[in-house]
Amino acid sequence: xxAGIRIKVCGLRTAADVLSxxxxxxxxxxxxxxxxxxxxxxxxxxxxxxxxxxxxxxKVGLVVNADNALLDALTDRVPLDMLQLxxxxxxxxxxxxxxxxxxxxMKVLGISGTADMDAIDVYSAVADQLMLDAKPPKDAVxxxxxxxxxxxxxxxxxxxxTKPWMLAGGLNAENVAEAIMRTGTKQVDVASxxxxxxxxxxxxxxxxxxxxxxxx
Numbered sequence: 548x549x550a551g552i553r554i555k556v557c558g559l560r561t562a563a564d565v566l567s568x569x570x571x572x573x574x575x576x577x578x579x580x581x582x583x584x585x586x587x588x589x590x591x592x593x594x595x596x597x598x599x600x601x602x603x604x605x606k607v608g609l610v611v612n613a614d615n616a617l618l619d620a621l622t623d624r625v626p627l628d629m630l631q632l633x634x635x636x637x638x639x640x641x642x643x644x645x646x647x648x649x650x651x652x653m654k655v656l657g658i659s660g661t662a663d664m665d666a667i668d669v670y671s672a673v674a675d676q677l678m679l680d681a682k683p684p685k686d687a688v689x690x691x692x693x694x695x696x697x698x699x700x701x702x703x704x705x706x707x708x709t710k711p712w713m714l715a716g717g718l719n720a721e722n723v724a725e726a727i728m729r730t731g732t733k734q735v736d737v738a739s740x741x742x743x744x745x746x747x748x749x750x751x752x753x754x755x756x757x758x759x760x761x762x763x
Contacts, residue, residue, distance in 0.1 A: 552727065552760050555713060555736040556753060557609060558586030560746060565599045567750035572757040575605045577631065577738070580613075580621060585746030586738060590624040597626050607631050607653070615647070622648050629653055631678065642673040651675035653713070657682030658697045671710045678736060681716030696722075702730040720755035727763035735760055 556568040557577030568576055578593045579586040588596065593608070600606050605628040608621060612634030621627070630648065632641060633655045645652045654674040656666050659682040670677060681697040696717030714732040719740035727735065739745070741752040 551733055552763065553713075553734040554757050554760050555607065555734065556741060556748075556756075557607070557736055557738040558584070558742075558746065559596065559748065560586060560588055560592070561748075562596060562599050563750070564748040565596050567748065568753050569601050569604050571750075571754040572761065573604065573753070574734075575607050575629070575736075576600055577607045577609055577736075578625070578627075579609045579738075580617075581609065581611045581633070590621055593625045605629055609633050612636065618644065618648060622650070629675075631655060632674075638669055638673045641670065645673065645675070653678055655680050655715070658701060658716075660698075661701065664701065667708055667712075671708050674710060676710055676734075677708065677712040678715050679712060680736075696726075699726055699729045702732070718756075720752065720759045723756060723760045724763040727760065 553574040554572060555575035555577055556573040558579045559565050559568060559576055565576060578588055578596065581587060597606050606626065607629045608625060608627045609631040610633065627650060629651045630644060631653045636654065641652055641654050652674050653676040654670045655678040656670060657663065658679050663682065667677060681695045711734065713734035713736050714726060714730055715736035718726055718735055718737050723735055737756055741748055741756050743749040
């Protein structure tokens with residue numbers, strides 16, 4: 548068993564979800580502040596949920612192309628440990644957010660082919676962590692959480708980037724061990740893969756996912 552695998556469960560919306568994810572062994576708990584997502588929570592809801600997060604588990608706020616007014620309100624009202632930028636934020640904007648709020652920043656990069664890999668070095672210079680996710684379909688409403696994977700062979704054998712990175716995109720209890728073995732990732736992210744319906748987390752699926760990830 549690899550105790551080094553770190554797991555992020557994203558899109559938590561209830562106190563029961565928070566406790567179930569933490570009990571399953573999640574290292575990071577994600578709260579989604581993108582209004583179009585079925586996993587959306589408002590600042591007051593997230594502030595209440597944050598109280599239930601055990602000490603030592605990181606609270607991550609997912610935002611999409613957020614302006615300073617939104618981020619000011621978010622960071623004032625929700626005690627976050629990290630910001631996850633899931634939009635088209637430029638490297639300059641990532642650096643600005645990191646400096647302004649004094650929080651670690653995870654930049655999400657959409658991957659569909661080799662041409663998308665160049666951004667990894669660029670954003671490694673300004674972000675604390677990276678998340679490599681499947682690039683959403685052109686008609687997708689959501690920038691992530693669409694339950695689709697990208698070609699993991701793009702990452703195979705790469706002992707590369709200077710910053711920690713996390714694998715996302717279509718992961719579930721059935722495929723996460725294979726994904727870890729094929730990519731060498733030490734961190735994985737899941738949202739739709741532990742849900743019984745969009746936005747509805749399943750405690751048993753979260754437990755199975757974390758167990759499978761740690762067995763890789």
